[in-house]
Amino acid sequence: MNLTRTQWNLLANLAGQASNAGFAFLVFPWFVHYLGQEAFGVVGFHISLQATMVLFDFGISVAANRELARLSSQPHAAHAMRTLVASLQRVYWLMAFLLGGVLFVLAPILAEHWLKPKDLSPAEVAQALRWMALAIALQWPAVLYANCLSGLQRQSLLNGIQFIASLGRFPGTLLLLVWSPTLDTYFANQCYISLAQTIAIMLVLWRILPADERADISETIDWKNIRVFAAAIGSISVLNLILVQYDKLLLSTLLPLTEFGNYALASTLVGGLGIVSMPIGAAVFPRFSQLVATNNNRELREMYHHSVQLLAALLLPLSVTVITFADTALFIWSGNQTTADNVATVLRLLTIAMTLYWITSLPNTLQVAHGETRLMFWLYVINVAVYLPLGYAMARWAGGEGAAAALAIVLLGYLVLGVPILQRRVLSGDAWRTFADIALPLTPVLAINLAILQFDLPSSRVAAALVLIAAVLTGTAAALAIAPVTHDWLRRRFA
Numbered sequence: 001m002n003l004t005r006t007q008w009n010l011l012a013n014l015a016g017q018a019s020n021a022g023f024a025f026l027v028f029p030w031f032v033h034y035l036g037q038e039a040f041g042v043v044g045f046h047i048s049l050q051a052t053m054v055l056f057d058f059g060i061s062v063a064a065n066r067e068l069a070r071l072s073s074q075p076h077a078a079h080a081m082r083t084l085v086a087s088l089q090r091v092y093w094l095m096a097f098l099l100g101g102v103l104f105v106l107a108p109i110l111a112e113h114w115l116k117p118k119d120l121s122p123a124e125v126a127q128a129l130r131w132m133a134l135a136i137a138l139q140w141p142a143v144l145y146a147n148c149l150s151g152l153q154r155q156s157l158l159n160g161i162q163f164i165a166s167l168g169r170f171p172g173t174l175l176l177l178v179w180s181p182t183l184d185t186y187f188a189n190q191c192y193i194s195l196a197q198t199i200a201i202m203l204v205l206w207r208i209l210p211a212d213e214r215a216d217i218s219e220t221i222d223w224k225n226i227r228v229f230a231a232a233i234g235s236i237s238v239l240n241l242i243l244v245q246y247d248k249l250l251l252s253t254l255l256p257l258t259e260f261g262n263y264a265l266a267s268t269l270v271g272g273l274g275i276v277s278m279p280i281g282a283a284v285f286p287r288f289s290q291l292v293a294t295n296n297n298r299e300l301r302e303m304y305h306h307s308v309q310l311l312a313a314l315l316l317p318l319s320v321t322v323i324t325f326a327d328t329a330l331f332i333w334s335g336n337q338t339t340a341d342n343v344a345t346v347l348r349l350l351t352i353a354m355t356l357y358w359i360t361s362l363p364n365t366l367q368v369a370h371g372e373t374r375l376m377f378w379l380y381v382i383n384v385a386v387y388l389p390l391g392y393a394m395a396r397w398a399g400g401e402g403a404a405a406a407l408a409i410v411l412l413g414y415l416v417l418g419v420p421i422l423q424r425r426v427l428s429g430d431a432w433r434t435f436a437d438i439a440l441p442l443t444p445v446l447a448i449n450l451a452i453l454q455f456d457l458p459s460s461r462v463a464a465a466l467v468l469i470a471a472v473l474t475g476t477a478a479a480l481a482i483a484p485v486t487h488d489w490l491r492r493r494f495a
Helices: 005-035 037-056 060-072 078-115 122-151 155-179 183-208 224-254 257-293 297-324 326-334 337-359 361-370 374-426 431-453 461-482 484-494
Strands: none
Touching: 005 037, 005 155, 005 183, 005 257, 005 326, 037 078, 037 122, 037 183, 037 224, 037 257, 060 078, 060 122, 060 224, 060 257, 060 361, 078 122, 078 183, 078 224, 122 155, 122 183, 122 257, 155 183, 224 257, 224 337, 224 374, 257 297, 257 326, 257 337, 257 361, 257 374, 297 326, 297 337, 297 361, 297 431, 297 461, 297 484, 326 337, 326 461, 337 361, 337 374, 361 374, 374 431, 431 461, 461 484
16 A cells, blocks of 8 residues: 555554553553552542643654654755754753652652542652652653654654553553552552663664764754744643643542542543544644645645544544443443443543544644744633633532533633634634534534434443444444545545
8 A cells, every 4th residue: 555654654653542542441440450549549640740741841842843854854954853852852861850850859748738648648659659750750751752753754663662662551560560559569660661661762763863974962953943932832832731631630639539530530531532633643743844844835735624534533433422421431441330420421521621622633733833833822821711710610619520511611612713713824714614624524423323322222341332332433434434535535546
């Protein structure tokens, strides 16, 4: 099959995300079983904290991704590319030790005054947080190396390394927990896997960078070339972080650790939506950047709309099925009907919110590829200004359900009002076409789920799982069948 580099990257990203999410889906209920609900709340805090660390990236990794993509389309750029990576990796390793050190020192305070354990002792939680600090420090430089590989469009290599790491991070950790079901065991293994993953990605990156006899590892880049762009992306990343992590950080202080563990379960399941969303954005961003650099607006417009159509056709069948059958999906996953009943509403609301979040990711990616970040920044400022008081008030009123509903309200406003404003700058007049790209695949997906809803689902977990899988696959097939991106691809292949 004659596929473009972007299409190969997309397939590799989809496979990588699917395997990673599949491992998490299968083993997280067993983590809860062996560690206990409260200890899993600490694991959930670790997941949230990892996402929060993007605050300290300052947009540098995205800037490196974009800069390497642009340089790769230019001749004789080997020296600039190697100098860029060498300069940035020094910054990242220094930041890794600083971040890990601060968290290590604050571990006792966070354990006693932030997480407030009941069954676990503060000393046990503090020790887990120290391991957590080391794991985050060891994994931090991998963020830069992974973005550099993505910018070079070598995402198949990146996903191969991450797949091997996932084997150790999920099934490997589960085997260790069977032998020693403690938080120390869990986090110690995360440290080993993080170190191995970071070193592997680093070695591969330096191996594939173009050779340059002038390369000097002590040479530094001219920071003004990426400073403004990185600062803008860093600011937007901070605001984006608040949007997607504020609910969990807030609820970790408002809810008992056991209830927060339930919310973390729902949030982990919703994270599966990234299986189809993140690979598409990661695959097209370097190509968007190259097309902007070469002023190829016609291909850029076509590729953007095809990407939105593909995202909608792959994301919406999964989202709508989870929203429609949230209690069944939770029971299939956890095997605990009480947990399913308690978390179903939160899962529905979080799924709505994160579907809206991922749908808006491609318009955001297009803006970043153009370097048009100012308007996007101010729209995010408005989002956060609305979300902080609204999220706090609704969380105090309705706990996890209130926090998830507030996020959904804010992100719906951004899709309906913010995206048309953004597209006036880079694709004038295309906002309604973007909405059509989303709405067209949604129609058959809603019809299929409403039809299934008319019947009682099987009581068996296996049989019910098969019904939901069939709903997702049928919806995906129907959405792809009517999407223009599919028609265009078939016409080009068989014309």
